[in-house]
Amino acid sequence: MLAHLINGISLGSIYAIIALGYTMVYGIAKMLNFAHGDVIMVGGYVSFCSMMYLGFPAPLAVLLAMIVCTTLGITIERLAYKPLRSATSLAVLITAIGMSYFLQNAALIIWGANPKAFPNMFKDIEAIEFAGARISPVALVAIVANVIIMVALTLFTSRTKVGKAMRAVSEDKGAATLMGINVNFTISLTFAIGSGLAAIAGVLLCTAYPTLMPTTGSMPGIKAFTAAVFGGIGSIPGAMIGGILLGVIEIFARAYISSELADAIVFGVLIVVLIFRPTGLLGKQIHEKV
Amino acid sequence: MFSFKKASGLSKKAFINYAIVIVFYLVFQILVSTGNITSALKGQLIPITCYMIMAVSLNLVVGISGELSLGHAGFMSVGAFTAVIISSAMGNASNPAKLFVSILVGAILAGIAGFLIGIPVLRLNGDYLAIVTLAFGEIIKNILNCLYVGIDEKGLHFAFNNPDALGMDPLGKVIINGPMGAVGISKIATFSGAVILLLIVLIIIQNLVNSRTGRAIMAIRDNRIAAESMGISPMKYKMLAFTISAAMAGSAGAVYALNYSTLVPKKFDFNTSILVLVFVVLGGIGNMTGSLIAAGILVVLPELLRKFSDYRMLVYAIVLILVMLVTNNEKLKGRMDIFAKKVRMKISKGGKKK
């Protein structure tokens, strides 16, 4: 029971970090960035290669993955999304899907179809025994990283000037421009942060579940997207709550109900939540103007 | 808002669509009967037609009713698996009769699924609605993954999540085997049957769009509050469009299923829903002609790109992104329009400006 809870929270923490990328980008650009899951996959491959081929130590590999993913995120935004800023959201959605196909197939060509086993960075650290349940180091790191990221991001968006600019852009682009905020820069920055977080999530995901394939990011991506909606898309604490709840529900459904129906139960809970709270748990209720 | 002129324009467009389908049918039928067609293209005729039905039916929801649905493949799978069960249960009946009943029952059950799912879904708006349709698509896939159906002398046996609970005679045959899906489906779908279905679907959609009901649906899409104040019930009309669209997707699924000897629930996942959505968006939202053509081209395109081997899907992705950029970016669009004008001048007549 406790073991399942811990597994669920650890899985949920990874979902939460991915969900942050979705939520921030949605909040500011009002678009569903379907390629986000594939940025995670790229982060996984970059850190894998730097550890295996270049012999980098783990922290340096993570840093490199973050740099590459951040650059990738900004590039994708500039090339594919920025030209569509005034287009319909559906057009942007399809472009994002095209980008997701592109990244997956590019990865297939660069790294091949064979799965790679991600090296365990915490190999030498013993698992902690707690009330009869074992907490693996990666689970602990995922949970701690999640909390740190959440606090840092909340502080960033509420205290710093750029963070405030971000919130302003997400409220009203036109008014933000009038106030002298560089909207394009702010959006790029959001993509950069989201993609950097995706790199961290990629490393954590691959450490916890060490197979790395070109399709590694797609299912966690959809789950995390669900988590973001669950918590209220656009809300940072919402992403955290949504992610953790989703992870816990998934593990419990699998353990106590049926492993085949686990996904159906997760999505079912999402639907029930949305019926009663149409904008997610912590989402803002937008009132219609007549 | 919807002047008479626009309505008559629609019926002209409707005529063009029937003409396209009939020409499409005749050309390929002649090619097939004279043997002038590659087996690659011949083998794709039925799936292409199914995807065309999928595209126009999704366009009814996305284009006419204005709701983004990411779970359309779920309805297709309801129709598909229903058709597998019905066609096996009908035993020795003639193939056209089996096909007809399978399509009909498949469409009805998918329509019921659409109605039930529509009740919660259509209360939501925008991206929340989209994610819930995605969720329902995944739930349908998951439930079908747990469905076991067998047939023996006593008739059909159903079991959920436990293949041992079928309780069949030893001579019984398992039709649907959980996540492994259905095997040994008799391939009774025909190109003619699929095209007739496509025509029926088009007739229904175009008459609906061009009717009082259709105008009510579009009025809700354009301005819900204004429509409501005119006494139009948004829920009722949205529901109507959603259910009809689901039933049509089910009929497409039925034909699709009966064209292959095996079928797995996984086929109808999120990616298939997205594929159909891409047809709709690339063809032009609300534009049925566009949906037909885009579905035709985009189903054939990956096959044509086979010579790029490993780079095939990469090229497909790049084409997709570029088309979206060219058709949606203001600057690029402007250039395209100028180019289009020049082409048009050369070709002749000069069409109406939209």
Place this chain on the structure above:
Amino acid sequence: MKKKLLSLIMVGAMVLSMTACGQGGNTGSGNTGSGASGNGALTGTLKLGVIGPLTGGAAIYGNAVANGAKIAVDEINAEGTGFTIELQAQDDEHDAEKSVNAYHQLQDWGVQAIAGTVTTTPCIAVSAEANSDRVFMLTPSASAVAVTEGKDNVFQLCFADPNQGSASAQYIFDNKLATKVAIIYNNADAYSTGIYQTFKAKAAELGLEVVSETTFTDDTTDFSVQVGDAQSNGADLVFLPIYYTPASLILQQAASAGYEPKFFGVDGMDGILTIEGFDTSLAEGVMLLTPFSADATDDLTKNFVAKYNESYGEVPSQFAADGYDCAYAIKAALEFYAAKNGGLDVTDMSSADLCEILISVFTDPDFSADGVTGLGMVWDTNGQVNKQPKAVVIKDGVYVGM
């Protein structure tokens, strides 16, 4: 306006593509072999098609088969006996619809026999088409019974699922490897479920106690629940009738949960040591039944492994070996027929004629083929192969025979 232009372009593209296809279909001339038949020799050029997932989530299996077949074909063509093979591999993304498309592409190319398809569900769809078109199929790795059932033209090079399950249960029982057994299998996979069912039936017959049965599907990466169930039920052996990618995840997650039972796998487990970056110490003591092991010391295997490594920079998996053997088995069958019937020139022979020849040879009790996945492979009239699995255990990161 723009939409109309777009549709204009699209129609243009469609017409162009149709004509392009049409041309492709007609230009199907192969190299002419020496053509001298009558002396019992096999001559001419065979157009052999491979269908499998070369992209997408299952790409690893399709690529391995295609690469293995390529090596065999290169070897055969280099022999200079007057018989050559032209090989074409088509992608099916592990999808029945795409697989049938790939099959039709091969038809347009003029394919004479098919080594494929690689994965089970697409194989069932394609074999139905091939059965009505009379095209011979030898699948390297689609192991479900439904693949060959009722289709006289479809043969398997891999074990059919039922054989492996009962052989594993028998082996575990005979060697008293365990008292309580747990099974984790992929119930979305015909291969895994098939082995599970026969294993369970045999285990019940032998009185082997199965204490935990858990399932997963293709997308699963978190196995904590499955591993936890086996652990809490006190299983001392976990039977894994699954492919090596999920198996590597299970090994890793069992280790991190502090659970150290014996693990017993089947042929899909082969390849676990070749995963790049995999900590092989996790696989220490894992036992498996497999027809192919890359560490075998016979000349055939050594040659194949060396060539594969040279060409693709990795150790071949069982799938690659199956692909390699498929090409050789078809060649052996044609040679068998040529020797009996005073020669055979396969150039431009219709696939239907060739299909009947190959069926007659494969069902001939005197015909057997040797390959890296087994010596003296023979086929029954159901299309199933009969060969002996070897039990191996992983010690110090290599396979050791048991």
